[in-house]
Amino acid sequence: MxxxxxxxxxxxxxxxxSSRGIVMCFRRVLERHHYSQVTDNEIKRTIGKTLENSFSILTGVTDTDTLAAYKKEYVKEADVYMTANxxxxxxxxxxxxxxxxxxxxxxxxxxxxxxxxxxxxxxxxxxxxxxxxxxxxxxxxxxxxxxxxxxxxxxxxxxxxxxxxxxxxxxxxxxxxxxxxxxxxxxxxxxxxxxxxxxxxxxxxxxxxxxx
CATH class of the missing domain: 3.40.50.1000 (HAD superfamily/HAD-like)
Structure with a gap:
């Protein structure tokens, strides 16, 4: 070419x-807020989008403050788990x-x-x-x-x-x-x-x- x-x-x-780390971090946040029905593949399909958009797609939440809080929780999880995975x-x-x-x-x-x-x-x-x-x-x-x-x-x-x-x-x-x-x-x-x-x-x- x-x-x-x-x-x-x-x-x-x-x-x-980074899918293993991303799924792990999303799942920890989602399950903390009782969104246990989300599948790994649904999480993987959001890779590449912003964290706010991804959480909105996965949960149906549109409130910006709630999505910002989920993002903050995700970042804390990623600080621990992302690079190793x-x-x-x-x-x-x-x-x-x-x-x-x-x-x-x-x-x-x-x-x-x-x-x-x-x-x-x-x-x-x-x-x-x-x-x-x-x-x-x-x-x-x-x-x-x-x-x-x-x-x-x-x-x-x-x-x-x-x-x-x-x-x-x-x-x-x-x-x-x-x-x-x-x-x-x-x-x-x-x-x-x-x-x-x-x-x-x-x-x-x-x-x-x-x-x-």
Whole structure:
């Protein structure tokens, strides 16, 4: 496929499988508030959305104060359980190193907190390995708003035409579309090929290896 100057990645279900930690943290909060009927798959289908949106989808709650309280509880659980239950996909390091050797700039645009992403990545990559990481605390509007994507391109000095955004969800596809970049869908997560192919895309593949 075409070579790009910048490869910007979603994190959860794209570079890393954090589903075990995410399900664990959601379940602890949900069961505390007596939402014991929510399935693991229903939780996994919300990965990539904001915590408030996810809790609203899973519980039916729309009150902003209640959702903010659930988010606060989730973050406390994640501080304990998330990093230990998050794992890079088998090809992640190989692909990222291959792109770096090619001279491409690489970055991450995620709704996950930047400090949480960096906590995991520090176990696998040098401190300056990524050219930019944009987390949920770095933007005013979460994906599918293109705010984080546009900010990263500006900081990296890359045009939309030279940038590929890679993700696993329809939120990621919508983000790339809103930001005017090409999109590569990766089938690591709960989103199906058919769901991703409904959006403009360069490729939808089973593995990140398609990039190299």
């Amino acid at each position: 075409k070579h790009y100057n910048a490869y910007l990645f979603d994190f959860d279900y794209t570079l890393a499988d 998050t794992f890079l996909f088998p090809e992640t390091a190989e692909v990222l190193n291959g792109l770096k050797k090619r001279g491409a700039k690489i970055g991450i645009i995620s709704t996950k907190f930047r400090y949480r992403i960096m906590e995991l990545l520090s176990k696998h990559f040098p401190t300056d390995f990524f050219d930019i990481i944009v987390g949920g605390e770095d933007v005013k509007t979460a994906k599918p708003s293109p705010e984080g994507l546009l900010f990263a391109m500006q900081r990296l000095g890359c045009s939309k035409e030279e940038t590929l955004y890679i993700g696993d969800s329809t939120v990621d596809a919508e983000t790339a579309q809103a930001g005017g970049t090409d999109f590569a869908g990766i089938l690591h997560g709960a989103t199906t090929r058919e769901e991703l192919e409904a959006y403009p895309h360069t490729v939808v593949a089973d593995s990140l290896r398609i990039l190299i």
